[in-house]
Amino acid sequence: MTGFASWKSSPIVLGVVFFAALLLLWESAVRFGWVNPFFVSRPSLIAASLSREVQSGELQRNLAVSLGEFAIAYGASVMIGILTGLLAGRFCTLEYILDPFLWFLYSAPLIAFYPIFVIWFGLGAPTVIAVSFLLSVTQITASTLSGIQNVDPGLVRAARSFGASERDLLWKVILPASVPMVIAGLRLAIGRVLMGVVVAELFGATAGLGFSIAYYGGLLQTTNMLASLVVVVVLGVLCTQALSALEAHFSYWRTDLRI
Amino acid sequence: MAHARNTVAYRRTVSIVAVLVVLAVWEIAPRVGAIDPAYTSQPSKVIAAGIQIVRSGGLLEDISVSLAEFAAGFALAIIVGVPLGLLLGTFRVLRYLLDPPIMAIYATPHLALLPILVVWLGIGMQSKIAVVFVGGVIPIVVNSIAGVREVESSWIAAARSLCAREWDVFAKVILPASLPAVVLGIRLGLSRAVLGVVVAEMFQSQAGIGNRIMRYGSEFRTDYLLFYVLLVSVFSFTATWSVRALEDKLWTSGK
Numbered sequence: 037m038t039g040f041a042s043w044k045s046s047p048i049v050l051g052v053v054f055f056a057a058l059l060l061l062w063e064s065a066v067r068f069g070w071v072n073p074f075f076v077s078r079p080s081l082i083a084a085s086l087s088r089e090v091q092s093g094e095l096q097r098n099l100a101v102s103l104g105e106f107a108i109a110y111g112a113s114v115m116i117g118i119l120t121g122l123l124a125g126r127f128c129t130l131e132y133i134l135d136p137f138l139w140f141l142y143s144a145p146l147i148a149f150y151p152i153f154v155i156w157f158g159l160g161a162p163t164v165i166a167v168s169f170l171l172s173v174t175q176i177t178a179s180t181l182s183g184i185q186n187v188d189p190g191l192v193r194a195a196r197s198f199g200a201s202e203r204d205l206l207w208k209v210i211l212p213a214s215v216p217m218v219i220a221g222l223r224l225a226i227g228r229v230l231m232g233v234v235v236a237e238l239f240g241a242t243a244g245l246g247f248s249i250a251y252y253g254g255l256l257q258t259t260n261m262l263a264s265l266v267v268v269v270v271l272g273v274l275c276t277q278a279l280s281a282l283e284a285h286f287s288y289w290r291t292d293l294r295i
Numbered sequence: 296m297a298h299a300r301n302t303v304a305y306r307r308t309v310s311i312v313a314v315l316v317v318l319a320v321w322e323i324a325p326r327v328g329a330i331d332p333a334y335t336s337q338p339s340k341v342i343a344a345g346i347q348i349v350r351s352g353g354l355l356e357d358i359s360v361s362l363a364e365f366a367a368g369f370a371l372a373i374i375v376g377v378p379l380g381l382l383l384g385t386f387r388v389l390r391y392l393l394d395p396p397i398m399a400i401y402a403t404p405h406l407a408l409l410p411i412l413v414v415w416l417g418i419g420m421q422s423k424i425a426v427v428f429v430g431g432v433i434p435i436v437v438n439s440i441a442g443v444r445e446v447e448s449s450w451i452a453a454a455r456s457l458c459a460r461e462w463d464v465f466a467k468v469i470l471p472a473s474l475p476a477v478v479l480g481i482r483l484g485l486s487r488a489v490l491g492v493v494v495a496e497m498f499q500s501q502a503g504i505g506n507r508i509m510r511y512g513s514e515f516r517t518d519y520l521l522f523y524v525l526l527v528s529v530f531s532f533t534a535t536w537s538v539r540a541l542e543d544k545l546w547t548s549g550k
Contacts (some may be wrong), residue, residue, distance in 0.1 A: 050391040058396070075415055132309035137317075143486065143532035145493045147406075148505070148524045151512020156334060231404035235494060238409060246407065253410030261410060272402035 077259040085263040094248075095267065101244040102233055105161055109168035110229045117173045117225070118218060121180025125214075126206070131181065138181075141174040147235055159240040168232030172225040179221020183214030219286050223279035230272055245271075336517035341525070344518040358526075361503040364420050365492045368427025372484060376432040377477055380439020384473070385465065390440065401437060405429045406491065409498050423495040423503070430491035431484035438483065442476025443469055475545045482538040489531045 059079045065071045066078040073081075089095035124131040146167065153163040187210050195209045237246025245264050252261035318338050325332035332340070348354050383390045408429060409422075416422040446469050454468045496505025504523050511519040 047391040047394065050388065051395040054392040055395050128306075129309055132306045133313040135306075136310050136314050139532070140528060143535060144524060144528035145490045145531065147490065147494050148497065148508050148520075148527065150497070151509060151520055152334075152517060154512065155515055155517065227402065227404065231406060234404050234407045235409075238407070238498060249407060249410050253414060256414060258411070258414060261414075265407060265411065268407050269399055269403045272404060273399055276398075276402040 081259045082263050085259045098248050105164045106233050109165045113169050113172035117176025121177045124181050125184025164236040167236045168229045171228040171232040175225040176221045180218050183217025187213040219283045226275045340518040341521045345522040364423040368424040369431045369488045371428045372431030376435030380436040384440040384443025418499045426491040426495040427488045430487035434483035435480040438480025439477045442473030446472040478542045
């Protein structure tokens, strides 16, 4: 990642201008007949399709379904992932028990479990939530665990030697010190949840952004398909930016503490 | 943290026992009727399915299809991603120009591109290669950029003050110093690429591991499905592990 320095003045202007130029090139390439609009559509048509979907309420419906699934899967995985990571970080036996399963879940193509989830939960929202939850909880547990394991042992020893109880140690040293890793885990997980929601919806759902992409794809309506894809891209950028901002806030706070 | 039970032997024993317990419960629960075996299958059935799949001879064909798509897409991702990342890391203006599109693709779930790639490239191997490429190339580019930018500036200044030419600075200082980050990018891209090939085949295809997973899933053959999923997991794990070993080697040789 290029960091924050690049977001000052000239880079942002250059970026925006280049982006606008790309859109213009896309639009004119199709208008002048250099590219077949069936394959790539064009920005103005996509914008028109989006505004039509907003007026008919189709976009809001799909967005509500996807965001609902997203919120449940992410919320549950944040709670369970952080709790499991904390416990595994405190009790090494639990860590050793979970270790092989975390490794498996980390390297398995989890979306391939989708057909099994369909057998368990049927087509639709529960399956989408289950796949996304699994993708996300693995990441959050692993990050929280490594955050706790990487707490500076000097800090722990110092607190102990000043007579800190186990509870003080947890709340005043270990938790605050592992916050940056936990937040990094949350940021990585948000991308995985979004992926889980959209991809599971591609396969079998009756509503949602992924469903709408697959639906219009099946009808070969490129414009409408790209319109839904644009919404997914915007959603992804917003989520990642929000978590990056949170991350920056917390690492700022940490360097402040270190004086 | 100080743990009394920090020994490697203890760790290994606990992990192995945990896995064995889960496998035992998974095997026994359907036998005593606690869960329907159609939902979860059983370890013994998965093994039996594996033996049957290997004997029937179709496995090699599926593996070769999936592996070919993966290899083509990922090789392309490395060939394009590494030079592009090094270039963007070196030239600031270029980076400013391409930063917004790259960040947008990075934040987007790349598998959402599947339907449009199928429209563009058809349901054959090309669309899978494209998905693998898109999944793999972005982490490679982003980490290569970071690798170049994090090269110690005093090393570059030192090389310059010793009259190194621009090309020498690049080839002898920047390139070796950013290599570990490049390999990290390749490792991160790897798991996305493996996921890409499987999911793309599950979405629309005529052959390959993902195709089998989807087919056996819709036939409720949980045992067959799990065997294929396990196969991909082992591949993904081994590939990631080998790149990580390479990474460790580079880090230690660099310091």
